[in-house]
Amino acid sequence: MEGIVTGNSDDRDRSSMSRRRRIAALVPTVLLARRNVSRATARSTLAVVAVVIGVVAVGAIGTGGEAFKQNQVAAYEGFGGTATVHPVVYPEAEDPNRNFSDAEVARMRRAAAGATVIPVVQPFGSLVRTPAGETVVTAQVKGIEDPGTFYETANGSVPENWRRSVIVGSRIAADNDIEPGDQITVVVEDELEGTFPVAAVLRPQGFADPLSADQSVFVPVSRFDDATYDEVIVRVDPSAGSVAGAATAIETEFNSRRRTVSVQQVQQQREQFEQSFETVNQFLIGVGAISLLVAGVTIANTLLMSVIEREGEIGVLRAVGYTRGAVVRMLVAEATILGIIGGVIGVPIALGIGAVINVFLVGDPLAFTRAGLQYVGIGCLFGITTALVAGVYPAWKAANKRPAEAFD
Amino acid sequence: MPVDDRPGDGDGNEATTGTPLISGTNVVKEYQTGGQTIRALKRIDFRIDEADSVAIVGPSGSGKSTLLNLLGLLDVPTSGEIRLRKQDVATLSDSERNRERKQTIGFVFQSYYLIPTLTALENVEMPRMLDRTPKKTRDRATELLERVGLSDRLDHAPDELSGGQKQRVAIARSLINDPELVLADEPTGNLDRDTGDQILDLFEELRAEEGVAVVMVTHDEYVAEAADRVVNLVDGTLRAPDTATRADGGHRDRE
Numbered sequence: 001m002e003g004i005v006t007g008n009s010d011d012r013d014r015s016s017m018s019r020r021r022r023i024a025a026l027v028p029t030v031l032l033a034r035r036n037v038s039r040a041t042a043r044s045t046l047a048v049v050a051v052v053i054g055v056v057a058v059g060a061i062g063t064g065g066e067a068f069k070q071n072q073v074a075a076y077e078g079f080g081g082t083a084t085v086h087p088v089v090y091p092e093a094e095d096p097n098r099n100f101s102d103a104e105v106a107r108m109r110r111a112a113a114g115a116t117v118i119p120v121v122q123p124f125g126s127l128v129r130t131p132a133g134e135t136v137v138t139a140q141v142k143g144i145e146d147p148g149t150f151y152e153t154a155n156g157s158v159p160e161n162w163r164r165s166v167i168v169g170s171r172i173a174a175d176n177d178i179e180p181g182d183q184i185t186v187v188v189e190d191e192l193e194g195t196f197p198v199a200a201v202l203r204p205q206g207f208a209d210p211l212s213a214d215q216s217v218f219v220p221v222s223r224f225d226d227a228t229y230d231e232v233i234v235r236v237d238p239s240a241g242s243v244a245g246a247a248t249a250i251e252t253e254f255n256s257r258r259r260t261v262s263v264q265q266v267q268q269q270r271e272q273f274e275q276s277f278e279t280v281n282q283f284l285i286g287v288g289a290i291s292l293l294v295a296g297v298t299i300a301n302t303l304l305m306s307v308i309e310r311e312g313e314i315g316v317l318r319a320v321g322y323t324r325g326a327v328v329r330m331l332v333a334e335a336t337i338l339g340i341i342g343g344v345i346g347v348p349i350a351l352g353i354g355a356v357i358n359v360f361l362v363g364d365p366l367a368f369t370r371a372g373l374q375y376v377g378i379g380c381l382f383g384i385t386t387a388l389v390a391g392v393y394p395a396w397k398a399a400n401k402r403p404a405e406a407f408d
Numbered sequence: 409m410p411v412d413d414r415p416g417d418g419d420g421n422e423a424t425t426g427t428p429l430i431s432g433t434n435v436v437k438e439y440q441t442g443g444q445t446i447r448a449l450k451r452i453d454f455r456i457d458e459a460d461s462v463a464i465v466g467p468s469g470s471g472k473s474t475l476l477n478l479l480g481l482l483d484v485p486t487s488g489e490i491r492l493r494k495q496d497v498a499t500l501s502d503s504e505r506n507r508e509r510k511q512t513i514g515f516v517f518q519s520y521y522l523i524p525t526l527t528a529l530e531n532v533e534m535p536r537m538l539d540r541t542p543k544k545t546r547d548r549a550t551e552l553l554e555r556v557g558l559s560d561r562l563d564h565a566p567d568e569l570s571g572g573q574k575q576r577v578a579i580a581r582s583l584i585n586d587p588e589l590v591l592a593d594e595p596t597g598n599l600d601r602d603t604g605d606q607i608l609d610l611f612e613e614l615r616a617e618e619g620v621a622v623v624m625v626t627h628d629e630y631v632a633e634a635a636d637r638v639v640n641l642v643d644g645t646l647r648a649p650d651t652a653t654r655a656d657g658g659h660r661d662r663e
Contacts, residue, residue: 028537035525316521319482320535321510321585323503402483 029326033333040306044338047295047302047387051342052349054292055376055383059350061288062375063368064357065281070369071361072273075206079266081238083247084210086231086262099228104254108232111253112246115236119229120144120211121221125189128217130176139172140212141188143221147202150235151213156180156200162220165199171214173201184217192223210266234263243267285375289382295342296386299335303394307331314398327399328392335391339384346383350376427493429512429588429621430479431455435488437474448474450644451488458588460621461612463635465628471644472625473593479623480591481509510535514582514620518594520574522566522581528553528573529562532580545584552580556610572603579610583620590614592624596631608634 037044085108087098100108105119121143128139144150147167148158158167166186168178178184180198187193196219205213210233221227234250236243247263254261307314317327354372355365437449448471456462456479466472477483478490481497490497492508500508522531530537532549539545553562556576566574575595582590592611596604608631611622624635632638640647 032523032526032537035523039525312517312519312521313523316515316517316523317534318506319480319509319515320581321506322535322538323506326538 029329030333030337033330033337036306036310036330037334037337040302043302043305047299047338048342048345050295050298051292051339051383051387052346054288054295054386055343055346055379056350056353057288057291058285058379058382059347059376060353060357061281061284062379063350063354063372065277065284066369066372066375067354067357067361067367069274069277069281070367072277073270074362075208076266076270076273078205079208079210080270081236081243082210083234083243083263083265084231085234085250086264088259088262099230100232101228105229105232107253108234108250111249112234112236113249114241115234115243115246116149118144118146118150118233118235119221119227120231120233121224121227122230123188123191123224127185127187128172129185129187130178131182131184134176136172136176138175138215140216141186141219142211142216143219143224143227144211145221147213147218150211150233151202151205153200154203156198158200162199163222164196164220166196167200167202167218168198169202169212169214169216169218170204172217173198186217186219188219188224191225192219208266208269210264288379292379292383292386295383296390298390299338299387300390300394302338303331303335303391304397306334307394307398311398311401314401318399324399328395331395331398332388332391335395336384336388339387342387343380343383347376347380350379426457428455428457428491429460430490430492432478432485432490433488435478435485435490437471437478437483438486439474448644449478449485452644452646454639454646456589456621456623458621459615459619460623461615461634461636462621462623463632463638464623464625464641465632465638466625466641467627470641472627472641475641476591476593476623476625479589480513480515481505510585512588514585514587514590516575516578516582516590516592516595518597520566520571520578520598522574522577524566527563527565528558528569528577531566531577532584534581535584549580549584552583553577556580570603571599572606575599575603575607576610579607579614583614583618586618587620589621589623592622594626594628595624596628597626601630604631 085100087100089098100119105117109117123141123143126139126141128136128141130136146158146162148162153167154170155173159165166184168184172178178198178201180200182198183195184198185193185195202213211231234243234246236246243265244267247265250261251263314327317330318324351368354368354376358367359365432452432454434451434453435449436447436451439446439448452475454475464472464475474483478485481492481500484490484498492512495508497505497508522528523534526534529546529549532552533545536545536548550559550562553559553576556579558573558576558580561569561573561577566577569577575598579590579595582592590611595611596607599607611624612634614620615622622635624631626632
């Protein structure tokens, strides 16, 4: 506890005191409250710790969640102008494995004029073996005309007239030490079997890629005898136009009588993700906020005990003319001071934890989003408010104690 | 004077003319405790004039604290009337009583009730801390601490002071608003005889020099001897003291 200067020199005292005195006179209630807070150090510290935990919980969950969202949303970058088209299959249909024919793909091209339309074959029963002869169970074999129109390569390049080699996704390549020039075996039941040189390894694409290129081995579509397509990728350069227009055009072309194709835009998936993420994050922040309520209970408890201990003292305050309001203000100020200290300590800790999470998920410690910082602010404000509210009941109780009873 | 106003009191110390500082007529105070009504004060009359020096003596449970709380405007009587000068205190609102108390009455307690986080000087200032007159308050507080002989202890915390020094701080505090009445509840109860004597002397000086009425509540006959007038509070009623304890006319005979 900070005491007033205990020097003997009157002059020095007077100058330093008069300044303190002026400050104290502005907020005498706060002065009294602050001294009182520093009285039961251990108890005040515990109450502050409770607030700190709450503020850190809300702040760190908030900023951490925002960092995670940034990290996840980054995966959608580059797929903004992409949509996928799948055939719609009805249970009563004669062919449950309906695929798109060349003619249908041509219709899509016409409908979505200006868009790049890439048909994809995704055969069942495919198998990939590494140069060492190991089977890569996670690999999906896909037939496509030219993956170079869609993906950039990390290593090697897609040949001009691509017919004899395969192109490998980043994860498959990394997990199995596959490099351009290696020979891998691709088997597709009833369709093809052979050993192909790897022409290129693609760059990592992330989970938002509609084709899951990272997990794929691309084979020239010409290798499949009977070309029907399981899926069509529609792509519009976002700087040139919107994929939504192309998507609508295809739906209009195919779904006028009956819904026969389903078009999904990656952008919509992103929005869905953001929405559901928001819900989860708010739930987590709510859990964090509960810890602040617990902090409030701790403060109320601290103050109740303190008020009981100081009954006589509070009685004296009332006896010497302090109004109920003054006593309430003083005690509420005590609680609020605890909350403010908790906030002042908690905010930097929350920001520190947020920075660490940012480093891991976004790569930049200062990559705080506005929303993330808002959560820290909300946590701090909520902490202070909770403390204030928690102080009201003990304060009211103390102030309404008849001063007379304090002296018996 | 705090005795029954019965005619023929024989006290020889009847109230003088003029408006009393505080007076009570037929004052009754009852408490509800566990469904039972306890009558702490049973129709008592009292009168305290300016610069009066009164000791209320009684065993514990006699209603001393109750009377003190009524005199201090900390409580109102169940029935009967208490007047501060001419004002019936029952007609005052809570905040008006608060203000009157602040302006008129100072308190001194057995356990001092200094605020441990404030220095001696700040404790004396405490009743006026919420008034926006810091300079005036500080000057007056310093003066009062000098007056009670603690000019070298201004910045000491209460736990750095002896019991007697604490009580001096408490007395200085009771005087910060220049009251007309100081109510002292067992002011020497926690002090040894010598220190207690010093405190009693201090009260006497203040009364003589500042014209403050002093009412002490005590169960200690020795303390009561310091007062000009003594009344006994027994079982909720006031009685004129035995002549034996009043043999000296109410003046303490020391040294």
